[in-house]
Amino acid sequence: MPGDSQSEQLQRQHFDDIASKYSAHYGDKWSQKYRTRFINEPLLENINLTGTKVVDALCGNGETTGYLISKGAHVTGVDISQEEIDNFKKRFSGSIGICSSILSTGLESNYYDCVVIVGGLHHIHPNVIGGISEMHRILKVGGYFCFMEPHKGSIPDKFRKLWYRSDHMFAENEAGIDLTAAKIEFSKKFKFIKEEYKGNIAHLFVLNSMIFRIPLRVKPIYSPPIIWLESLIEKLQGKFTSCYVVCQWMKTR
Numbered sequence: 001m002p003g004d005s006q007s008e009q010l011q012r013q014h015f016d017d018i019a020s021k022y023s024a025h026y027g028d029k030w031s032q033k034y035r036t037r038f039i040n041e042p043l044l045e046n047i048n049l050t051g052t053k054v055v056d057a058l059c060g061n062g063e064t065t066g067y068l069i070s071k072g073a074h075v076t077g078v079d080i081s082q083e084e085i086d087n088f089k090k091r092f093s094g095s096i097g098i099c100s101s102i103l104s105t106g107l108e109s110n111y112y113d114c115v116v117i118v119g120g121l122h123h124i125h126p127n128v129i130g131g132i133s134e135m136h137r138i139l140k141v142g143g144y145f146c147f148m149e150p151h152k153g154s155i156p157d158k159f160r161k162l163w164y165r166s167d168h169m170f171a172e173n174e175a176g177i178d179l180t181a182a183k184i185e186f187s188k189k190f191k192f193i194k195e196e197y198k199g200n201i202a203h204l205f206v207l208n209s210m211i212f213r214i215p216l217r218v219k220p221i222y223s224p225p226i227i228w229l230e231s232l233i234e235k236l237q238g239k240f241t242s243c244y245v246v247c248q249w250m251k252t253r
Contacts, residue, residue: 025210058120199243
C-alpha cells in the first residue's frame with residue numbers, strides 16, 4: 001500500500017501472518033465474554049449507539065464489531081491488513097470494511113458519531129499522535145473517541161517491554177501508549193470524559209491466551225473462575241498495577 005510508514009508496513013505484514021491464530025484466540029467465546037464485561041461495556045458506558053455511524057478502527061476481523069452492531073450501530077471497519085479486512089467483510093456483510101492506513105483513512109471529515117479502538121494504538125508507534133489526529137478529523141463535534149490500550153509507566157508495562165523484545169508474537173514497534181502526552185497534545189480538541197485503569201489475571205490468561213500459548217481447548221476449564229477473580233482484583237487496582245486503560249474522549253472542536 002503506497003504511503004505506508006515503515007512501522008505500518010511492519011504491522012501489516014505481522015497481522016497478515018498471524019490473522020487466523022489471532023482470530024481464534026481473541027474472538028473465541030471466553031475472550032468475547034471478557035471483552036463484553038471488562039472492555040466493551042465500560043468503554044461505551046452511557047453512549048447510545050442506536051442508529052449511529054461508528055468506526056471500528058484497527059478492527060482486525062471484527063472482534064469488537066459484533067458488540068457495536070448489537071447496540072444498534074452502523075459500523076465501518078478499518079484495518080491495514082488485507083487478510084483481516086477480507087475476514088471482516090465475510091463476517092459482517094452488512095458493514096463496510098476498508099483496508100487503509102489509520103493515519104490516512106480516506107473517510108469523510110466531521111462525519112462519524114463514534115470511533116472505537118480496542119488494543120490498536122499501541123501497534124502504531126511512533127505514530128500514535130498521528131493516528132489520534134486522524135480519528136479527530138473524521139469525528140463530528142460532540143462525537144466520541146473510545147479506546148482501550150496498554151499504557152506506559154505501569155508495573156505490567158515494565159514486564160511487557162521485556163517480553164516485546166524476545167517474543168515473535170509482537171512486532172518491533174509495539175509499546176504502551178503515553179496517555180499523559182496524548183492528553184496534553186489534544187487538550188484543546190477533546191474533553192476527557194472517562195479514564196479507568198483495568199486488567200489483571202483474566203486479561204492475561206483469557207484475552208491473551210495466544211501470547212501465553214494456551215491451547216484453546218483448555219480455556220473453558222479455567223476461564224470462569226479467573227474472570228470472577230479479575231472482577232475482585234480490579235476493585236483494588238490503580239494506574240500502576242493495571243494492564244490497560246479505558247478512555248472516553250469527546251470532540252469539542
